[in-house]
């Protein structure tokens with residue numbers, strides 16, 4: 001039975017009518033990779049690198065980061081690894097960095113905004129990543145690294161981050177690495193057709209996108225439960241992102257919590273999302289759900305969902321596999 005279960009987990013998330021969705025794991029450390037693979041992950045869709053800073057009392061050096069990224073790539077043995085550059089600020093405070101206190105940190109200097117103001121954080125990380133990409137490409141198990149930037153709001157940020165990547169890549173004689181952004185601010189979703197021209201892929205962070213779309217602090221003791229990623233407004237932002245990306249032939253993933261919910265995953269696939277990344281333990285149920293569906297049915301489901309009036313109405317569409 002165990003062997004049967006393992007075998008099923010290893011099958012791709014392909015719908016009955018042959019539409020494949022890529023399944024990644026949200027994993028932060030190399031020692032978590034084998035667990036993710038045993039659950040059926042096909043790669044890492046989100047490595048939250050702020051954990052490298054949060055798990056200790058100081059900032060890891062470029063060398064230490066390099067070792068970690070190499071170990072991740074080695075553990076993945078050629079499968080894709082999407083590394084998100086530091087997403088500090090908001091709910092992810094790192095006391096030892098002694099950053100200034102903010103009255104409203106979710107609307108403050110966080111994610112890409114912080115990186116662009118702190119080259120002493122951005123540059124060692126990019127150097128470590130490009131060195132890892134270069135040395136993995138030279139080694140046996142061909143590495144497959146992608147870099148993604150958090151909390152992007154406007155094109156200027158993408159241009160500045162790309163320029164830093166280009167410079168560091170040239171200095172290190174490193175190979176090109178696909179560069180993507182997280183879509184987690186409504187402004188980025190609404191302008192997806194513009195931003196898509198300048199990046200290789202999008203990954204939608206539905207946790208933050210929901211918080212910013214609904215104006216509900218994702219950690220609010222009273223309100224957080226209402227920060228529902230199935231709210232039709234959020235689904236419409238996801239649809240806009242997919243449509244904007246398609247204009248330039250870019251693919252879209254989702255790495256927020258909704259990707260790990262079987263019904264959410266089905267809806268996202270119907271909206272045209274190509275990759276879903278989630279907590280490893282959520283993978284088997286999501287794969288089963290997609291494998292029991294037809295993409296035509298999921299598209300019809302998604303069309304209905306974006307026209308719903310409330311999140312409850314969206315949820316009521318869940319009649320099991322479609």
Ligand code: PEP
Nearest residue numbers: 184205206207208255256
């Ligand atoms: C998100 O915002 O959905 C996301 C995946 O990033 P994090 O939860 O780390 O903010």
Ligand code: MG
Nearest residue numbers: 184205207208
């Ligand atoms: Mg986020």
